[in-house]
Every structure is written in structure tokens, then in C-alpha cells.
Amino acid sequence: MAGRRRATLRLLPTTRSFKQPRAAATHKALLRAAAQVFSERGFDGAQAADIADAAGVSTGAFYRYFANKREIFLEMSIAHLQRARAEIQERLTPDRFAGIGTRDAIGIAVKALFDVVRRDAPLYRVFLAMSLSDPGAAQIRAEFDADERLTLERLIRAIVPPGSIANPAATAHVVQVAALEVAIDACGLRPQHLKLTAESEIEHALSDMIDRYLFPENAGGEAVRVQLIAGDKRKLG
Numbered sequence: 001m002a003g004r005r006r007a008t009l010r011l012l013p014t015t016r017s018f019k020q021p022r023a024a025a026t027h028k029a030l031l032r033a034a035a036q037v038f039s040e041r042g043f044d045g046a047q048a049a050d051i052a053d054a055a056g057v058s059t060g061a062f063y064r065y066f067a068n069k070r071e072i073f074l075e076m077s078i079a080h081l082q083r084a085r086a087e088i089q090e091r092l093t094p095d096r097f098a099g100i101g102t103r104d105a106i107g108i109a110v111k112a113l114f115d116v117v118r119r120d121a122p123l124y125r126v127f128l129a130m131s132l133s134d135p136g137a138a139q140i141r142a143e144f145d146a147d148e149r150l151t152l153e154r155l156i157r158a159i160v161p162p163g164s165i166a167n168p169a170a171t172a173h174v175v176q177v178a179a180l181e182v183a184i185d186a187c188g189l190r191p192q193h194l195k196l197t198a199e200s201e202i203e204h205a206l207s208d209m210i211d212r213y214l215f216p217e218n219a220g221g222e223a224v225r226v227q228l229i230a231g232d233k234r235k236l237g
Helices: 021-045 048-055 059-065 069-091 102-119 121-131 135-159 168-186 199-214
Strands: none
Touching: 021 048, 021 059, 021 069, 021 121, 048 059, 048 069, 069 102, 069 121, 069 135, 102 121, 102 168, 102 199, 121 135, 135 168, 168 199
């Protein structure tokens, strides 16, 4: 992937420097409380006083750390997305894929995505809604999507035989959007009249679709083994 670099995130800082451990603990407690309150009440329904109460501090203490609820929402969202990304990457290290078939490798990645979206569905629903109306949330979503797309492109370049994909960057874009949108739908983040298909079956179908898209030569035959860069035990991305 010569000449390509990971996108540099231009987001608000997720950690601050505090001289007193108590101040650092209060800041962390407020971020945890914000995730809880926004998940339960949405952005419009949540108030600074609710977050302060959930964190066990006064409303005045809240305003010593954050100017308003939007500011804590954006900072909390960045911290939350970074934790979710780190969790997924921990589950997708190259050694997890060594020597297994492409379909099984894709299944591992799809399950990791579904598990995180499913667990954090209430908060992710609020974030998605905010990203459609708030410029700060939209920027956060766009930058995280771009960063993850580069990670996926690197994975595709590492495991897909050279020449099989005309444009790995475009392929990464398509796979990323398809996988995330299916996960969002399957985990109930869109209005649904009737849910006729189990999440496990949707995961399976998505994994099959991606496998056939990336490795069409495997259709109807034995899956090839995932080939990783020799000696590279670092996380992809």
C-alpha cells in the first residue's frame, strides 16, 4: 500500500490532563454517565443535570468540565467509538486468521462487528441520528469511517490474491458500507414492521456474500487459506 497512510483524525481530544486524581476520576465518571443517559433518553431528552446526577456530582461540577451537553456528547462519542474500534481490532489480529479458510475469516470479522453494534445499539442509535443533524457528530462519523476504511483496505490487500480486485480502496468502501448497514438493520437500529430473519442467519448470509465478492474463484469449491504477510504479527491497521 505504498504511498497510502492512515487518515489523521482531527477530532476533539478524548483524554485531558488533570493535576488531581479526583478531577480525572470525576471527568471519567461524567463520560460514563453521559453514555448511560444519552442511551436511555436520547440527545434531546437528556439534560446536564441528569448526567451529573448519574455521575454522582452536582450540576455545577458538570459545568466545570463541559460547557453544555453537546460538548460532552461529542467527547463521549469519540471515546466510545475508539473503545469499540480497539475491541474489534483485538479480535481481528492476523494470528486469528492464519491458516483458516476465507469464509471463516470473514465470519469472524462480521461477528465482531455485529457483537459491538448489538451491545451498543441504544447509544449508537442516538449517535447516528445526531450525525445527520449536528456538524460535529457528522465529522466524527466521517473521520472514523474513513479511518476504518483504510484498515479494511489493508486487510483486503493482505488476504485477497493480487489481481482479483481491480480497486481495493473502492472494494473496501463497498464492503464497509454493506457490512455496517446490514449490522445496523439486523440489530434493530432501523424501524422494522416484522423481523422475519434471525440475526445469526443475517450474519451468515452477509459473510457468504462478502466471501463470494472477494473470492469468486472459491465458489463451489474448497476455500483457500488466508495468506498473511509472513512474520507480520501486528494488528492490521
